[in-house]
Amino acid sequence: MTAPTTATDVNQPSLQPAAPTGRRMSWPVLLLVIAGALALVSIVRIITGADGITNVSQMSTALQLAVPIGLAGLGGLWAERAGVVNIGLEGMLILGTWFGAWAGFQWGPWTGVLAGIIGGCLGGLLHAVVTVTFRVNHIVSGVAINILALGATRYLAPLAFEGHQGGSAKQSPAVEPLGHFTVPGLSDALRDLNAKGWFFVSDIAGLLGGLVTNVSWLTLIAVALIPATWWILWRTAFGLRLRSCGENPVAAESLGVNVYKYKYLAVIISGGLAGLGGAFLSIVANPFYLEGQVSGRGYIGLAAMIFGNWMPGGLAIGAGLFGYTDSLNLRGGSTNVHALLLLGALLLLVGAIWLAIRKKYVHAVITLIVGALVFAWYAGTNEVPNQVVAATPYVITLVVLALSAQRLRMPKADGLPYRKGQGG
Amino acid sequence: MTAVELAGITKRFPGVVANHDIHLTVRKGTVHALVGENGAGKSTLMKILYGMQKPDEGTIAIHGETVSFSSPADAIARGIGMVHQHFMLADNLTVLENVVLGSEKLYGIGAKARRRIKELSERYGLGIRPDLLVEELGVAARQRVEILKVLYRGATTLILDEPTAVLVPQEVDALFDNLRELKAEGLSVIFISHKLGEILSVADDITVIRRGTTVGTAVPAETTSRQLAEMMVGSELPTPETAESTVTDRAVITVDTLRLAAPGGKALLDDISFTIHAGEILGIAGVEGNGQTELVDALIGLRAADSGTIRLADEEITGWATRKRREEGIGYIPEDRHRHGLLLEAPLWENRILGHVTEKPNAKGFWLDPKAAQEDTRRIVREYDVRTPGIDVTAASLSGGNQQKLIVGREMSHRPRFLIASHPTRGVDVGAQAAIWDHIRQARREGLAVLLISADLDELIGLSDTLRVIYDGRLVADADPATVTPEELGTAMTGAATGHLEHEETPETPADARKAGADTPGTAADAPESPEDEAR
Amino acid sequence: ACGGTSSSGSSESKEDKGIAIAYDVGGKGDQSFNDAAYAGLKQAEKEFEYKTADVEPTDGETDADKEQRLVSLAKQGYDPVVGVGYAYATALKGAAEKYPDTTFGIVDDSTVELDNVADLVFSEEEASYLAGVAAAKTTKTDVVGFIGGVDIPLIHKFRAGFEQGVKDTNPDVKVIPQFLTQTAEEGGFSSPDKGKAAAEGQIEKKADVIYTAAGLSGQGAIEAAAANKVWAIGVDSDQYAQEALAKYKDSILTSATKDVAKSVYKLAQSVEDKAPRTGILRGDLTSGEVGLAQSNPVFANNAKLQDVIETAKKKIISGDIKVQSS
Amino acid sequence: MKKFDKERVLLAVAGPVIALAVAFALSAIVLLASGKNPVEPFALMFEQATFSDIQILIVNQASMYYIAALAVAIGFRMNLFNIGVDGQYQLGAIMAAVVGAHMNLPAFLQVPLLLLTAVFTGAFWAGIAGVLKVTRGVSEVVATIMLNAIATSLIVYMWKPDVFGVKIGNNSTTGEMHESGWVPGIDLGEAGEIYGLIVLAALLGIGYWVVLNRTRFGFDLRASGASTTAAAASGVNPKRMVLTAMLLSGGLAGLAGLPILLGDSHTYNLNFPTGIGFLGIGIALLGRNSPVGIAFAALLWAWLDKASPELDFHGYDKEIAVIMQGLIVLSVVVSYEAVREWGLRRQQRRVGAELAAGHVLGADNNTTKEVAGR
Numbered sequence A: 001m002t003a004p005t006t007a008t009d010v011n012q013p014s015l016q017p018a019a020p021t022g023r024r025m026s027w028p029v030l031l032l033v034i035a036g037a038l039a040l041v042s043i044v045r046i047i048t049g050a051d052g053i054t055n056v057s058q059m060s061t062a063l064q065l066a067v068p069i070g071l072a073g074l075g076g077l078w079a080e081r082a083g084v085v086n087i088g089l090e091g092m093l094i095l096g097t098w099f100g101a102w103a104g105f106q107w108g109p110w111t112g113v114l115a116g117i118i119g120g121c122l123g124g125l126l127h128a129v130v131t132v133t134f135r136v137n138h139i140v141s142g143v144a145i146n147i148l149a150l151g152a153t154r155y156l157a158p159l160a161f162e163g164h165q166g167g168s169a170k171q172s173p174a175v176e177p178l179g180h181f182t183v184p185g186l187s188d189a190l191r192d193l194n195a196k197g198w199f200f201v202s203d204i205a206g207l208l209g210g211l212v213t214n215v216s217w218l219t220l221i222a223v224a225l226i227p228a229t230w231w232i233l234w235r236t237a238f239g240l241r242l243r244s245c246g247e248n249p250v251a252a253e254s255l256g257v258n259v260y261k262y263k264y265l266a267v268i269i270s271g272g273l274a275g276l277g278g279a280f281l282s283i284v285a286n287p288f289y290l291e292g293q294v295s296g297r298g299y300i301g302l303a304a305m306i307f308g309n310w311m312p313g314g315l316a317i318g319a320g321l322f323g324y325t326d327s328l329n330l331r332g333g334s335t336n337v338h339a340l341l342l343l344g345a346l347l348l349l350v351g352a353i354w355l356a357i358r359k360k361y362v363h364a365v366i367t368l369i370v371g372a373l374v375f376a377w378y379a380g381t382n383e384v385p386n387q388v389v390a391a392t393p394y395v396i397t398l399v400v401l402a403l404s405a406q407r408l409r410m411p412k413a414d415g416l417p418y419r420k421g422q423g424g
Numbered sequence B: 001m002t003a004v005e006l007a008g009i010t011k012r013f014p015g016v017v018a019n020h021d022i023h024l025t026v027r028k029g030t031v032h033a034l035v036g037e038n039g040a041g042k043s044t045l046m047k048i049l050y051g052m053q054k055p056d057e058g059t060i061a062i063h064g065e066t067v068s069f070s071s072p073a074d075a076i077a078r079g080i081g082m083v084h085q086h087f088m089l090a091d092n093l094t095v096l097e098n099v100v101l102g103s104e105k106l107y108g109i110g111a112k113a114r115r116r117i118k119e120l121s122e123r124y125g126l127g128i129r130p131d132l133l134v135e136e137l138g139v140a141a142r143q144r145v146e147i148l149k150v151l152y153r154g155a156t157t158l159i160l161d162e163p164t165a166v167l168v169p170q171e172v173d174a175l176f177d178n179l180r181e182l183k184a185e186g187l188s189v190i191f192i193s194h195k196l197g198e199i200l201s202v203a204d205d206i207t208v209i210r211r212g213t214t215v216g217t218a219v220p221a222e223t224t225s226r227q228l229a230e231m232m233v234g235s236e237l238p239t240p241e242t243a244e245s246t247v248t249d250r251a252v253i254t255v256d257t258l259r260l261a262a263p264g265g266k267a268l269l270d271d272i273s274f275t276i277h278a279g280e281i282l283g284i285a286g287v288e289g290n291g292q293t294e295l296v297d298a299l300i301g302l303r304a305a306d307s308g309t310i311r312l313a314d315e316e317i318t319g320w321a322t323r324k325r326r327e328e329g330i331g332y333i334p335e336d337r338h339r340h341g342l343l344l345e346a347p348l349w350e351n352r353i354l355g356h357v358t359e360k361p362n363a364k365g366f367w368l369d370p371k372a373a374q375e376d377t378r379r380i381v382r383e384y385d386v387r388t389p390g391i392d393v394t395a396a397s398l399s400g401g402n403q404q405k406l407i408v409g410r411e412m413s414h415r416p417r418f419l420i421a422s423h424p425t426r427g428v429d430v431g432a433q434a435a436i437w438d439h440i441r442q443a444r445r446e447g448l449a450v451l452l453i454s455a456d457l458d459e460l461i462g463l464s465d466t467l468r469v470i471y472d473g474r475l476v477a478d479a480d481p482a483t484v485t486p487e488e489l490g491t492a493m494t495g496a497a498t499g500h501l502e503h504e505e506t507p508e509t510p511a512d513a514r515k516a517g518a519d520t521p522g523t524a525a526d527a528p529e530s531p532e533d534e535a536r
Numbered sequence C: 001a002c003g004g005t006s007s008s009g010s011s012e013s014k015e016d017k018g019i020a021i022a023y024d025v026g027g028k029g030d031q032s033f034n035d036a037a038y039a040g041l042k043q044a045e046k047e048f049e050y051k052t053a054d055v056e057p058t059d060g061e062t063d064a065d066k067e068q069r070l071v072s073l074a075k076q077g078y079d080p081v082v083g084v085g086y087a088y089a090t091a092l093k094g095a096a097e098k099y100p101d102t103t104f105g106i107v108d109d110s111t112v113e114l115d116n117v118a119d120l121v122f123s124e125e126e127a128s129y130l131a132g133v134a135a136a137k138t139t140k141t142d143v144v145g146f147i148g149g150v151d152i153p154l155i156h157k158f159r160a161g162f163e164q165g166v167k168d169t170n171p172d173v174k175v176i177p178q179f180l181t182q183t184a185e186e187g188g189f190s191s192p193d194k195g196k197a198a199a200e201g202q203i204e205k206k207a208d209v210i211y212t213a214a215g216l217s218g219q220g221a222i223e224a225a226a227a228n229k230v231w232a233i234g235v236d237s238d239q240y241a242q243e244a245l246a247k248y249k250d251s252i253l254t255s256a257t258k259d260v261a262k263s264v265y266k267l268a269q270s271v272e273d274k275a276p277r278t279g280i281l282r283g284d285l286t287s288g289e290v291g292l293a294q295s296n297p298v299f300a301n302n303a304k305l306q307d308v309i310e311t312a313k314k315k316i317i318s319g320d321i322k323v324q325s326s
Numbered sequence D: 001m002k003k004f005d006k007e008r009v010l011l012a013v014a015g016p017v018i019a020l021a022v023a024f025a026l027s028a029i030v031l032l033a034s035g036k037n038p039v040e041p042f043a044l045m046f047e048q049a050t051f052s053d054i055q056i057l058i059v060n061q062a063s064m065y066y067i068a069a070l071a072v073a074i075g076f077r078m079n080l081f082n083i084g085v086d087g088q089y090q091l092g093a094i095m096a097a098v099v100g101a102h103m104n105l106p107a108f109l110q111v112p113l114l115l116l117t118a119v120f121t122g123a124f125w126a127g128i129a130g131v132l133k134v135t136r137g138v139s140e141v142v143a144t145i146m147l148n149a150i151a152t153s154l155i156v157y158m159w160k161p162d163v164f165g166v167k168i169g170n171n172s173t174t175g176e177m178h179e180s181g182w183v184p185g186i187d188l189g190e191a192g193e194i195y196g197l198i199v200l201a202a203l204l205g206i207g208y209w210v211v212l213n214r215t216r217f218g219f220d221l222r223a224s225g226a227s228t229t230a231a232a233a234s235g236v237n238p239k240r241m242v243l244t245a246m247l248l249s250g251g252l253a254g255l256a257g258l259p260i261l262l263g264d265s266h267t268y269n270l271n272f273p274t275g276i277g278f279l280g281i282g283i284a285l286l287g288r289n290s291p292v293g294i295a296f297a298a299l300l301w302a303w304l305d306k307a308s309p310e311l312d313f314h315g316y317d318k319e320i321a322v323i324m325q326g327l328i329v330l331s332v333v334v335s336y337e338a339v340r341e342w343g344l345r346r347q348q349r350r351v352g353a354e355l356a357a358g359h360v361l362g363a364d365n366n367t368t369k370e371v372a373g374r
């Protein structure tokens, strides 16, 4: 994806270091931005009366829909942080669904989860062999793995599932549920608070309520993996070495880091995370494997990762955005998305004001006009067509990226072939 | 007591014997210099000592004990540290992360490591801030990070592969002070440089290698740089001296109050004005990262100036695209040939087209003319002595010097009116260097105007008709190449001197002058705190 | 091109070959009409003791591939050859023209008009209408939900009939419609999790009867209904009796059935009897191939409800009520 | 003329052949492991390739794969990953279908009109990603993934009866196109008909080669792909090149669905083949982004597609063909890479030998003459 570069740093112009690099957003700023967004949503909810947009079940559905995407994205993050592009996430998710259900229906859901992870790891291992050892273009390998995983699971499904109760060539027998939990008092309290419909407070309650109501253990694990990933990659020696392989493998090698080893580990872990996402689909979201269950989530996960600027927190926001809009869509899409139009109009208004302050008057006027059009759409209709609803998550992603993307910063050696002993 | 003993080292690469029966003995507590032409095999030898490459034959002994390294980790464990010719730093990681990488066991990766780094930095006066991204550092600061990396690991044997190539004399002196201090503490240093004066001033022993094998050793006190050079190449050292002046009064390129700002608003180039006449070579001296890259980019059209004008003869070209500028006679020898001058994976004849795709003989109107381009490539290969078995091999398979000759040949073939030559001989061996200088001089005689940017001050002084010094994006000083010394230039390059540099008479040769310069108050020793790094 | 065609190559004996079916995408195991067609085939196989065949499609195939498949089956001597799903329309037309002596059947399509083609279509809207009547009579909150798997005309029929049935019975009852995905590739028919989320959303808006026409996704909706103690109405087959849903069966009020199996079997039988049925063979309330399942005793024994449904059914059969199909 | 380099030709052929053999062997192992005859399926599939009707299916399918893969390849040639060919060709096809149903010009105008409609639609859709990349730095990978999803919604929207939709039975269509827009095929009697637009596919392949290898623009594009920085320094405007390549890729992609649309289905309905864009990625890479290579890859792929249904009749799962597709891609690229590196090393050895011919390493006295002689 990027032209090969050499380790020759000597020639980097050093007078212009602060080319649009986008320093890490500090936590307070990030929290402020999130709080601001929530406040806006809250206003919209109160104006439109679309209570559905922030209630507890909305959020818990959003969380559930976000998990596989987030896990796939995390998988992508691990691989790319070590310099390997993993477009084979889709295939690794598929392997996860199949292995998860296959082991799950026979030996229980937790075994299934484990098997799903192993299935994904196998996909990762193959990707590692092909890209790291044979130095094949990472995209080719990923595409091939997607095809291979699809073919293999389809080939194996009839052999493994047909003849078992509830199983068929396309579906596995049912897997026992994994169990979920609701934090007793807290969940109800938050739900009550949410139901009050107060400005902001109720919306926060809805968001938090979604995190403590009817949450599968696997969801909890998945959510925990986000900070865990951050901690491992940014706060441990292991993580530092792994990231150094994605930034400048030759430098890492020169300090005695076994680059191959870390790349292998990263890609295998990447596959394992995607496999876990697959197992989530075939054990928690649905109690069985179904052909076509993954339906593009691997690609969306990859998009969420890029959206999140190769950082776990950003990725979580990206996955959450997909989960949330998808959940909006499934839970009474037309009216909810209609309410989002108002949100969009408001955001555009805010943007226009900001632009005006920065003295970009032409941009401000254009933004204002677009905002007015969106508002007119909102005011003039009661519902939006299903198709608009379905496209919402993707349009939002594009818009958000368009507004923020020039700060993207991917690992420097991402996708580049590396060979030991070639450095210097 | 020997710190390192390499015996009978042989290393073969496909088609090349990089090292052949090399012997090298480093005494403990000394600075041992390793010299040789480009491609002589110095870096390879050091990589072998550092465990990055395995020798095909030969033995390595550290402190008298024979060892065999399978990775740098083994070498580091033996107390060997290496600062590579090309920096080995990850831009997106912080200084701290770069330093602790691979040796996390020593002090962890957190507060303890930070303390240790600060401690070392203070002790050796390195002035390093652990939490900056490496990307934000200047060249000299990066160099110091590299040295810190080695010290952090508690190395007892340091390998410095061309550490001074990108430093100004004052920075070099500061580095040498550090080396002497390390030496006093009992550390051994292996030092590689092409600058023979430096070597004579700092080394205790010298080993010379030529074409992959040791050709001799020398004692600095008894050797002159000329003798050293002759050992290296087996012939006389060519010098980049300009013969008679060919400067005319016909202005070819006129730059007027050029300004270029970074996205944040900081000026990268400010108030740049100069004129280069036909037959004139204007040399720009400056520490890397002071705006040379931006200036070249602005001239070739890779970046648009924020204000100011550029004129080529009578036409204003400020708004022209790169392609148009090249078509109208601006030639370009980029500083980084791999990034800007070549398509490494493409055959030579396609590289001959690069940059001149719209011009004859490469194209006939809208269409490419591969036949003619190939024919012309053969001509360039012949006339510029590019060593290659054919024009269908990829550019990557040529050595750096030959790549450079191809680029020079390509640019000269289009008879430019104005040539931008950025480090035209960087990393090129003496033979090729002389050839490139000849070509530039020849074209100058025929009326070419040249902007020469080089880190090699001897080259700058020797080739230029006029000299300017760039500092922090401004042309702060000018000098007469006939009289100025590298030290005087160096002072201006750090921003310590401005205006017209008046020459103080020193009778010695440049190499000796440098030794003397090291003792001159005011020019030495303050380099570690040199403002251009700490400003960032 | 060289050589003969693939079908001219395989000249096996024509004896003892009976019905063959070619599946639509989703294929065997979709627990919907593909499986129902297979059930019809199995029944015929058992009854007439002949060889049968069922073949799966490939991803992203074209009409030409489908035609090739049908032709291959016909050439091998299978009779009748049934394409399951409207997607076979164009292909089946071509194949039927090439093999006028073989009887072809197509499920869910009435656009192929040839002498040797039986169009096995169903008035899903009629059964859905009855489901709407049942829903309108059962709801206490005056809100009911409809969940369609994919936003396509076939599913629009279910929705149209259901909405009409509800409105005709009680204009005050509000129907919340929801489609899961825009295209089948996105998994609208095979994502129970999506069905569940949609049902939960509707329940939150006070819906207490939910009708799902969403293939496997319906399982999720039924699960959500059971968890929230509201009614679900199933689709295609009698879902009350389905093993996979045994846990939730007490929440399944009834199912709007569509007896593809019977229809396929009847076609096979007519061919076996040397009197092939062709033309548009509509399975509707009259023929009994669509209807409401009666296996949930709570539903079957609710006399008042059954009365209203029976009346509506009679009116539909007599033509007094015209059920919209989109 | 260039010398005929036997070793080089051997290399070029050996790579794919070995790879195919490995892929077949691995597939056979899969078959064996699942207790099936490891050879018969291949025999059956090879046999299929000898039948004229299957051949036509293969060629027709390959024509679409070919165009889609060219679209992907042109992106790859300059380091752009257009993963959105799928959405672009579907949108291109539906727009052409809509125009074809609502406009009725004479055939010699109608057909070009439809082609242009498809080209512009595809280019427009890819262009969005291009503009976002150039102006906002949005990764084209994410943008095109999103645009694929949005295209799906757009298509479903167009199918609505109050937009352009015409319901036929249970099928959503865009209505039948006027006959003036139909492109007659090459009729081969009982075996079937080859899409007329196969000619277009071939022309596109030739055009692709000519533009890339014989025009200034093509050189700039390849240079940009090989090294963005070097291309920029050589006078290519990188932003414009990104946008142009994206538009070209999208324009080509827009055409990928037309062979079947104008040659057979004459309407865009629910049966319209999907996923060709994604397969195009694998095929482009298999064909190493070269027009001839892609042609072979497309035929190979189509053969696996079209010959595998026969396996169903013999008790084999045709999914083995999908497994084989994956294995083929993997083993082919691995062997390409191995061969490429081998070739590179060989070349370096040649360069080294050449240099050594002048003066042997290890230094002797004639080096003096060498240096001084300049």
Ligand SMILES: Nc1ncnc2c1ncn2[C@@H]1O[C@H](COP(=O)(O)OP(=O)(O)OP(=O)(O)O)[C@@H](O)[C@H]1O
Residues within 6 Å of the ligand: A421, A422, B013, B014, B016, B017, B018, B036, B037, B038, B039, B040, B041, B042, B043, B044, B045, B085, B399, B427
């Ligand atoms: N990885 C490699 N693969 C193949 N050949 C190599 C490799 N590294 C070095 N060489 C060869 O070994 C020779 C010695 O290279 P080396 O880098 O050691 O030279 P050097 O003396 O450090 O030169 P310089 O002064 O330019 O740094 C080179 O000319 C080159 O031909």
Ligand SMILES: Nc1ncnc2c1ncn2[C@@H]1O[C@H](COP(=O)(O)OP(=O)(O)OP(=O)(O)O)[C@@H](O)[C@H]1O
Residues within 6 Å of the ligand: A422, A423, B038, B039, B396, B397, B398, B399, B400, B401, B426, B427, B428, D348, D351
């Ligand atoms: N990483 C590598 N892989 C393969 N060959 C290499 C590599 N590095 C160097 N070589 C070989 O070494 C030779 C030239 O390399 P070398 O580094 O000595 O050149 P150089 O004069 O130092 O040029 P530069 O200044 O550009 O580094 C070439 O023949 C090249 O094939």
Ligand SMILES: [Mg+2]
Residues within 6 Å of the ligand: B042, B043, B044, B085, B161
């Ligand atoms: Mg070196």
Ligand SMILES: [Mg+2]
Residues within 6 Å of the ligand: B039, B400, B427
């Ligand atoms: Mg070198």
